[in-house]
Amino acid sequence: MSKPTFCVVVPVYRSQATLDRCVQSILSQTVSGGVQCILVDDGGPDDSGALCDAWAARDARVRVIHQQGRGVSSARNAGMQAADSQFLVFLDSDDALRPGALQAALEVQQAYPEDFVLWHYTTRPEDSAPVTTAVESRPRNGLAKLWLDCLLAMPWNKLYRTDWAQQIKFNTQYTLGEDLQFVLDYLALLAVQTPGFCYRVLQSPLTFYDCSRTGTLSTKYHANYCEIWPEHFAKLNAACLTVQCPPADLRQLHRAELTVFAEGVADILRRDPAPLSGIRRDKATAALRSPWLRALLDQMRTERCYSAYYLPCRWRNTQLVYTLAEAKRTNSPLYGKLDWAGYYLLGGRLRRE
Structure with a gap:
């Protein structure tokens, strides 16, 4: 047969x-x-x-x-x-x-x-x-x-x-x-x-694709989220460099990766079961010290690639990262204000596209 x-x-x-x-x-x-x-x-x-x-x-x-x-x-x-x-x-x-x-x-x-x-x-x-x-x-x-x-x-x-x-x-x-x-x-x-x-x-x-369900991996809290995604993104970035993706595509990719990571940091503060005043905030701060994140931010600076999360992550400011992520999640006008404030703090020299 x-x-x-x-x-x-x-x-x-x-x-x-x-x-x-x-x-x-x-x-x-x-x-x-x-x-x-x-x-x-x-x-x-x-x-x-x-x-x-x-x-x-x-x-x-x-x-x-x-x-x-x-x-x-x-x-x-x-x-x-x-x-x-x-x-x-x-x-x-x-x-x-x-x-x-x-x-x-x-x-x-x-x-x-x-x-x-x-x-x-x-x-x-x-x-x-x-x-x-x-x-x-x-x-x-x-x-x-x-x-x-x-x-x-x-x-x-x-x-x-x-x-x-x-x-x-x-x-x-x-x-x-x-x-x-x-x-x-x-x-x-x-x-x-x-x-x-x-x-x-x-x-x-x-x-x-049925996105109406609840309790999926995309809606669950993952305690090691900020450890896992840098490993995946490192592999994706290496593959993109191997095939020589256009610089404009790489800038957009790096901006998206920073967003994914920063929103993972915010999720630690939002949903981690540890006490907010101690372990939870320390865990979010430790994520912002990630060598992978530092390398990504350095690459974005070289590319002159702007993101609303660039300065909060560069400053390792967990509260500002959380505030931005919450404003974006709730469609608050505050997100746009903070986004443009960061852009002008950098002298308007970085690419927003």
Whole structure:
């Protein structure tokens, strides 16, 4: 029996309410060569595991792997290693593939066999725009722009060659941002296999991303946030330098990285369980002493790249960082006032674009 064209790997944990929608979106894909679905049940407290088994019992294209509380990265690794297909796609159990998604991705990949195919996504469940194979070509040095356009960091909007993806793994030591590490590792492997590749971005959103849920990694507090993201950004920056991203893109990337880090510092003051008057404030101050942050600020000074967080972080002023982040989070006019005040304190010499 020939291997299917696609395998879709779905990590499953506390997904009772959305799993049927997810699996149905996979099995309803009409695609040349067929599709396999691997559900990796991570042993949640609800009936998700039983639902996985029920799908496998009624559709031979569904395979179930059960494991106990090992986390999403371990689940993806298990599903990826079990895949026996030409291409691999990841999907989260609360999301869904749009009708025609896999066939569109396949047609673009067949048209550009050496390139990396990825696509946009939609957060609107009512989105009924037809899926097309209209594609935008981006060069390899557009890596920073991919991250800035929110197309790089996630694993589920990309088409991987299964045998290549199986040579790498998601890092189970991370609980945040590990997806970016995996994508960068795959791109490094792709550069060896097809050195002249570029990015082919389908303009149609092929994945429905459900951002209505609560309790996700993006909404949880991570005590080591300001330790994890510098590691991810260091790897991203090295990759961007390797492919010689344009200076304008690098400035925007560095500004965005400073924002992510500074807002993580503010989150320590907002949500860390330690007492605010002592350990919590000390922890935020220690984050602002990070060697990675100092190097980033020095690079931004060399680039003449301005950010509202530049001076507060340079001054290691936790209260000012927090005030800025809160003003931005609540859409307060204070953010704009502080932003421009910092710009003029620096003599208006740095680039705001």
